[in-house]
Amino acid sequence: MASVLPTPRLVVTTHTEDGTSTFLSDEMVPAFAPFGPNAASFSRFHSRLSVPVSNATSPPEMPLQIPRCPTQGIIFCTADFPPGASSPMHRTLSLDYCVVVSGEIVIKTDSGEEKIVKAGEFIVQRGVNHLWENRGSETCRVAFVMVGAEKIVLENGTALEETVIPPKKA
Numbered sequence: 001m002a003s004v005l006p007t008p009r010l011v012v013t014t015h016t017e018d019g020t021s022t023f024l025s026d027e028m029v030p031a032f033a034p035f036g037p038n039a040a041s042f043s044r045f046h047s048r049l050s051v052p053v054s055n056a057t058s059p060p061e062m063p064l065q066i067p068r069c070p071t072q073g074i075i076f077c078t079a080d081f082p083p084g085a086s087s088p089m090h091r092t093l094s095l096d097y098c099v100v101v102s103g104e105i106v107i108k109t110d111s112g113e114e115k116i117v118k119a120g121e122f123i124v125q126r127g128v129n130h131l132w133e134n135r136g137s138e139t140c141r142v143a144f145v146m147v148g149a150e151k152i153v154l155e156n157g158t159a160l161e162e163t164v165i166p167p168k169k170a
Contacts, residue, residue: 008029010026040087046076049073053074101142104117108133
């Protein structure tokens with residue numbers, strides 16, 4: 001039986017008018033599943049349109065959509081992959097810092113190479129064409145910090161484009 005992971009909790013800090021540190025919010029961030037109930041679900045926590053960011057302003061509203069990093073910005077989110085779930089092969093225009101929080105995940109590149117990454121292990125995904133697959137028996141949660149990146153341009157001048165993955169039609 002696959003484990004059901006708890007809803008992520010997000011605690012956000014800020015400053016008062018006099019500069020004292022305080023808490024802005026403490027809330028649960030429910031996941032949404034754009035590909036249906038047996039596929040990956042996402043919880044989006046924070047995003048900024050550009051870096052460096054201002055810690056004195058609020059982030060933009062985040063619609064319930066597949067997490068994509070703003071071109072010059074950053075996004076912080078999680079993806080939960082139930083057993084048997086996989087993503088299509090895709091490329092993002094971002095540098096992704098990934099932490100496997102629970103379970104294990106296979107990351108596979110378009111060369112056919114793959115690695116199994118387990119809870120407590122890390123991935124730096126540098127805009128490569130890749131897919132995710134959970135071959136285990138437990139739900140896998142991966143936390144991502146995605147930073148906008150320039151397009152990769154090959155020696156022959158070909159630019160590697162981002163892949164658009166449409167959500168499942170209702």
